[in-house]
Amino acid sequence: KNQVEQSPQSLIILEGKNCTLQCNYTVSPFSNLRWYKQDTGRGPVSLTIMTFSENTKSNGRYTATLDADTKQSSLHITASQLSDSASYICVVTGKTGANNLFFGTGTRLTVIP
Amino acid sequence: GAVVSQHPSRVICKSGTSVKIECRSLDFQATTMFWYRQFPKQSLMLMATSNEGSKATYEQGVEKDKFLINHASLTLSTLTVTSAHPEDSSFYICSARMGDQPQHFGDGTRLSIL
Numbered sequence: 001k002n003q004v005e006q007s008p009q010s011l012i013i014l015e016g017k018n019c020t021l022q023c024n025y026t027v028s029p030f031s032n033l034r035w036y037k038q039d040t041g042r043g044p045v046s047l048t049i050m051t052f053s054e055n056t057k058s059n060g061r062y063t064a065t066l067d068a069d070t071k072q073s074s075l076h077i078t079a080s081q082l083s084d085s086a087s088y089i090c091v092v093t094g095k096t097g098a099n100n101l102f103f104g105t106g107t108r109l110t111v112i113p
Numbered sequence: 114g115a116v117v118s119q120h121p122s123r124v125i126c127k128s129g130t131s132v133k134i135e136c137r138s139l140d141f142q143a144t145t146m147f148w149y150r151q152f153p154k155q156s157l158m159l160m161a162t163s164n165e166g167s168k169a170t171y172e173q174g175v176e177k178d179k180f181l182i183n184h185a186s187l188t189l190s191t192l193t194v195t196s197a198h199p200e201d202s203s204f205y206i207c208s209a210r211m212g213d214q215p216q217h218f219g220d221g222t223r224l225s226i227l
Binding site: 041043045104106108 | 158
C-alpha cells in the first residue's frame with residue numbers, strides 16, 4: 001500500500017533554533033518527492049523537489065535530503081523564524097495513474113519568540 | 114511562476130444552499146485540475162480529477178451528484194457543493210497542472226455551513 005508518514009506530528013521550537021522534519025514513504029514506483037509549506041488557511045507552496053538520483057537540495061534556509069534506498073526524506077530548517085510557523089507536508093509522486101500524488105499528514109511547526 | 118487563483122476564499126451560508134467555487138490558472142493552460150478537501154489537522158484528500166472537456170473522475174466515497182465539477186476551459190474549473198449541509202464544512206483546495214508538469218495549488222476556500 002502506498003503510504004507517506006511524517007514525524008513528528010507537531011513541533012515547537014524557539015526562534016533561531018534549527019529543526020529537522022522526517023518523512024518515510026512506501027510509494028512504489030517512485031518519481032519524485034516534494035516538501036510543501038502550508039500556512040494556516042492557505043494552499044500548499046512547494047519548497048523543494050527531489051528525484052530518485054538526488055540526495056540533497058537546498059532552498060535558502062530549507063535543506064531537504066532523500067535516501068531512495070531506505071525511502072526516507074528529511075527537511076532541515078536552519079535559524080528558524082516566526083514566519084516558519086506552518087504545516088510542512090511531504091508529497092510523493094508515483095509514476096503511474098492520474099492520481100499519483102501521495103500526501104503525508106504533515107508536521108505542524110510552531111516557532112516561538 | 115505558475116499561479117492558481119481560487120475564489121471565494123471564504124464562504125458562510127445556510128444549510129441547503131448550493132455553493133460554487135472557482136479555480137483559475139492565471140498564466141498557463143491547465144489540462145488537468147484537481148479538487149481536494151482538507152479537514153482540520155489532516156492532510157489533503159483528493160476528491161476528483163478533471164480534464165478539460167471531459168467528465169471528472171471522482172475518488173471512492175465522493176458523491177458526484179453532491180460535488181459537481183465543471184472544467185469547461187483550459188483555465189477554469191468549478192466545484193459546486195449542492196444542497197450543502199454542516200458536514201460539508203471544510204477547506205477545499207484546487208490544483209492545476211499542464212501536461213505532466215507539477216501541480217500548482219490554489220489558496221483554498223474555507224466553507225462553513227450553518
